[in-house]
Amino acid sequence: MTRMLNMVQAIRDALDVKLAEDNRVLVLGEDVGVNGGVFRATDGLQDKYGPERVIDTPLAESGIIGSSIGLALNGFRPVAEIQFLAFIFPGLEQVFAHAARMRYRTRGRFTAPLVIRAPYGAGIRGPELHSESLESLFAHTPGLRVVAPSNPYDAKGMLISAMEVDDPVIFLEPTRLYRAGTRDVPEGSYRVSLEKAERLTEGRDVSLFAWGAMVPVALRAAEQLEKEQGLSAEVIDLRSLMPLDKETILSSVEKTGRAVIVHEAHQTAGLGAEIAALLADEAVWCLRAPIKRVAGFDVPVPPFSVEDAYLPTTERVLAGLKEVVMAE
Amino acid sequence: MTRMLNMVQAIRDALDVKLAEDNRVLVLGEDVGVNGGVFRATDGLQDKYGPERVIDTPLAESGIIGSSIGLALNGFRPVAEIQFLAFIFPGLEQVFAHAARMRYRTRGRFTAPLVIRAPYGAGIRGPELHSESLESLFAHTPGLRVVAPSNPYDAKGMLISAMEVDDPVIFLEPTRLYRAGTRDVPEGSYRVSLEKAERLTEGRDVSLFAWGAMVPVALRAAEQLEKEQGLSAEVIDLRSLMPLDKETILSSVEKTGRAVIVHEAHQTAGLGAEIAALLADEAVWCLRAPIKRVAGFDVPVPPFSVEDAYLPTTERVLAGLKEVVMAE
Amino acid sequence: MLAENELLQHPGFTSAAELTALPALRVVQPDGQANEELLSRVSDEELIAMYQQMLRVRLFDRKCIALQRQGKMGTYAPFEGQEAAQVASAVCLANKDWMFPTYRDHAAAMTRGLPMQTVYRYWMGQMDGFSVPDELNILPPCVPIATHLLHGVGAAWAARLRDEDTVSFCYFGDGATSEGDFHEALNFAGVFHLPVVFFCQNNGFAISVPFARQSASPTIAKRASAYGMDGIRVDGNDAVAVYLACQTAIHKARNGGGPTLIEAVTQRFGAHTTADDPTRYRDQAAMNEEWRRERDAVQRLRLLLTSKGLWDDNREEQWIAKVGNELVNAWEEAVAKPFSEPIEMFDHVYSKMPAHLEEQKKLLAGGGLA
Amino acid sequence: MLAENELLQHPGFTSAAELTALPALRVVQPDGQANEELLSRVSDEELIAMYQQMLRVRLFDRKCIALQRQGKMGTYAPFEGQEAAQVASAVCLANKDWMFPTYRDHAAAMTRGLPMQTVYRYWMGQMDGFSVPDELNILPPCVPIATHLLHGVGAAWAARLRDEDTVSFCYFGDGATSEGDFHEALNFAGVFHLPVVFFCQNNGFAISVPFARQSASPTIAKRASAYGMDGIRVDGNDAVAVYLACQTAIHKARNGGGPTLIEAVTQRFGAHTTADDPTRYRDQAAMNEEWRRERDAVQRLRLLLTSKGLWDDNREEQWIAKVGNELVNAWEEAVAKPFSEPIEMFDHVYSKMPAHLEEQKKLLAGGGLA
């Protein structure tokens, strides 16, 4: 059985499934209980599972993440919601110094399998600090898994996988896609890999890498490229940002010889750099063009009246694709 | 007049010079006053300038950085010491959400020209979390300057520049080089650019990029390469990590056609990726070999008995150089 | 103003040494009856000015909600119910003082002189909505909870180091008291004995989370003792009580008496923001009823003024008309002003634009890739 | 053990409602004289066991300093002076309880059963120095200050959710009380009424910074009231007082009575670490003199035991000899054990090694590039 769900509904469904089947799973955070989350991702769950399993916490992110680590140490599987990704800043010490290292430090004796869910990214006319993309900070931190789904099906399957894997997972939810469309989503449990990228279109001429809310942008740009130039882009949704699915990345560029990477985080030291660096090391002989990044500019995400210009647009991605396919 | 100073002495000298000539400069942090800093970088300064200008704070990094922002808003030039770089974690919200954005947010009306000094890097048999290299986190944050000197002369001149520039500066001090050797350091004021890399050796065959404590490692590897293969590496000390001196980076690789980047931070999403990505975009036509990164492994910095194996060694850098020069 | 020791002796106040669960200081009752002795510390002109300002900001707030509903502004955070807390505190500050508001404290900022137009522009997502006139030391609304308390501490520290008598005044909510930065700020202020006032509007909720879930301590003022500072709990819907408490704390800070924590107990009458639905977490109908009966700060002050013969329907009408014009004019100016250009996003990132931003700026200007 | 209400009525204790600058609870005076009534709650066997353990860890501590000086260990954090606080608290815990120590609390961890060899290996920078026997819920020493208090909160929360009667016991210093995480941890514990004991060893210094620079509040115990929890201040050099306070707080936590903050006032006799020079920030000679006269916890307990006829020079000598053997044997085992191999650094980063780490591991193993 499947239903058409949007991403918020799919995420709620994943939490519902695991809360029902695994009594170690807890949901906690600011406004996740009575209010059902500011995006309603936890709507109805407290009514169903009670206030001991779906918990409104004080307004303190270090407290939320730090106590989740303690809950995980002692047998639970906490799923902590950070209301918007940048509000994880006060909790970064707990993430960097502890969640990521508990297993390593104790040589496997203690582990911290928690999931930190957070809406991320711009494009929803949010106030300041409601639009950040920080994936490269987490990808640079050994011990963490970092994932970002781009559609309701993946969101549910990946969140279920995240609640089952024995590592801490940073689960990035592209706010802009929360209600951007629906998909057939199976009822009950299913898993989507936390390590595999997905090839969304087959292409010959250029590889186009994206994740989260940039996936639809990449797809539109690829379509446009096909229409305008009759050239085909291979669009790859990375899904897992740490670890990266190197095999899929490399094999695509080995075929196309060209790569464009799209992300909405700032360009400098963003995750696009890592992908470009991988290619510049291991696929350099196949490269037939410069590797282009189309990314958020190296400025703080600006006030919402101009945020669209901060973000990679279809036009900017298309321009990047054209530069690359016309190079040589 | 110059004297032979080690890096700690050079840093203290820079603070001394600016405390004397600019009454807006304050030094604050844990143990910086009476104790003179755990590395003695502020030794004697409280005696000289009094406890109102060289200030022992409570043990709270968010407090140190947040109140430094307020001091800077209201006319001072605080130089905050974070005892070891990873202890900035609890203060990251103040750095990311405020120090980096104050000027931007207020359209220049308010600014936060503070310097955050922190010993960083491994190799001194430190306990856990005393050996981190986090430059890419800061380089990914628009609004911050990030620098790392590799010798006493630069350390003093760059720290003076950092105290004068109207932007917040993350000033990374390679612990391993604190007392690793002395240099002629001028008395009084002088400045070293916060934006320019320095070419340390001229070379034809490969460009070798490094910063901080990796600079001597790179130099040794380059020497070895010369000795073993008669090939010359152009060693470039980046010094400024944000902004990067793109011109120097590109022009070197345009000449050599080959690049190796050395850093002790974890490889994935480290700053080496940004440099490789720059080259893969803007110098791809010149590349005659894969771009190699020789970096810290993607594991938490291990306990000190094995930390040397975590760090790039002369041997590992040399192996990287050889791979690159022998490619084709 | 109250003398400092007089304040400390009043049953509504307490020194750090004696803090326990406290009754709140109240001067004016919901029906407008006042403690005449305390009321006499405030002049009639001050009372009228506060009332006018409270009514002005309330009308502004309602206008913003309407504009948001029409799609002309982004998500908006209303403050209706908190007018006394914000206005009666802000009037106590001088231009030279430093004010650190949150996203909900534009009533306070406007009271200190922030142009209405700027506030409109802020909620329209325009870049100049974050700009503050040169003569005012008001920071833009702080979004990350409790972080600005440390900036208040630092600015106060700077004033003390220069022997200036300026004060930092920090606004924050009950939820903010749970963040680590609240603790670090109060601790620094206590240790360095700084001229800062921590002004907490305890409106009982952090979005949907009630105060009892924020803190096992029944009051916020009580926490002052953990930092060796005095705490004051006031009825935040009583403008006169707020005024006296703030004036005293500011005077004390200005004169080397150190920091104070003020808890103004109040209510947010409406939603947390226009994106919020308060009926999900509270009985809004009951709240409405109770609030109108005894919590509405504007009504309370009007009853007082009327009973003292300082206000009447006529003056009310005229004032509303005047403010109505201001609201419309300011809005017209706000939309007449050029909107932010995307290209402005490259300005003010650094004191001098670095090369990579020059490049990115050129690319955006040229419609290029970036 | 004391009954809970008995504890609360003792002049050394106070409820959250009454906290002020407090005298500390003391049972045994520096000269070994004791309050017999309170002393009677502790059996002779317990007293002897605590003394033996205190002496054992002191000898261990001195051995470690010597080993560090010989270059056989890295920077070491000694605890001499804090033996009573650590040992008398740790003996109150059961195996099932959760202990969260810092870098200075290996006396506590060893008291709970952490093998001496593991502690040696930790300070030698060996990876297995962070390993803890399966039957003990002791976390490795926490380095980032105050962060582990939240782990204690979470573990206690888990116990409560499962209706288990295990307790979390968190060790930390006076400096730690300035960090935001201290505040967030105590606040969570208060709000969720969790079975956790926050045990602060106030040794008067955070490295060089004296307590008066950490906090404008004269005591730490007093801060408990800000979190709606009880606070206890004890003489941390009096093993019996520490024992009674901890036992009571643990019993209370185990039985649903919620969290407690204990402040054990003590002294770190030596340097902060072997890299520290305390003469830079305190009069060490005066301190030595005072400490030996009235602060030395080991001496105090020995005087008590001797006066009760439970200990004598002969037993002392035998015990020292026995411990001496243990110290040497454990050290020999510690160095005989294979040292950590670099290649182990790739293990336990993830539950399953991802491909990029496999590659890096292979490269290191092959002496390759990375």
Ligand SMILES: Cc1ncc(C[n+]2csc(CCOP(=O)(O)OP(=O)(O)O)c2C)c(N)n1
């Ligand atoms: C660090 C951080 N975490 C979460 C949020 C999201 N958030 C915005 S307002 C709010 C509630 C604040 O409550 P309170 O401090 O009582 O102020 P009020 O909104 O009631 O005025 C939350 C959780 C935020 N802005 N910053």
Ligand SMILES: Cc1ncc(C[n+]2csc(CCOP(=O)(O)OP(=O)(O)O)c2C)c(N)n1
């Ligand atoms: C977050 C953080 N900041 C700074 C340090 C460096 N540091 C290690 S111990 C210490 C002092 C701790 O003092 P206290 O809490 O009183 O414990 P004590 O050492 O006296 O036992 C400091 C500043 C650290 N480990 N973690």
Ligand SMILES: [Mg+2]
């Ligand atoms: Mg509130």
Ligand SMILES: [Mg+2]
């Ligand atoms: Mg201490």
